[in-house]
Amino acid sequence: MTVKTQHPTVGIPGANNWKPHYNKILDDFDVVIVLADGDTAGLEFGKKISRELGNVNIISMPEGEDVNSMMTKQGSEWIDERIRECITSGQ
Secondary structure (H helix, E strand, C coil): CCCCCCCCCCCCHHHHHHHHHHHHHHCCCCCEEEEEEHHHHHHHHHHHHHHHHHCCEEEEEECCHHHHHHHHCCHHHHHHHHHHHHHCCCC
């Protein structure tokens, strides 16, 4: 099953796989939203990216969940709604 959302995305397979040169990929975006896994490593990953880029909002998945599990359980609408809330609360 393929589920799509309407937002440009970059997937990083694991919190420890982020490389500093990836920052250049995201430099042109006004806002970067990190969809963090619902665990300590996911939240720490979001905080790390926030420190490096500065223009980051973090959306944490529920405890024990990741983006894939939430897309499967709730559908892309669930993710889209969290992103809309994040964008509109930052304006």
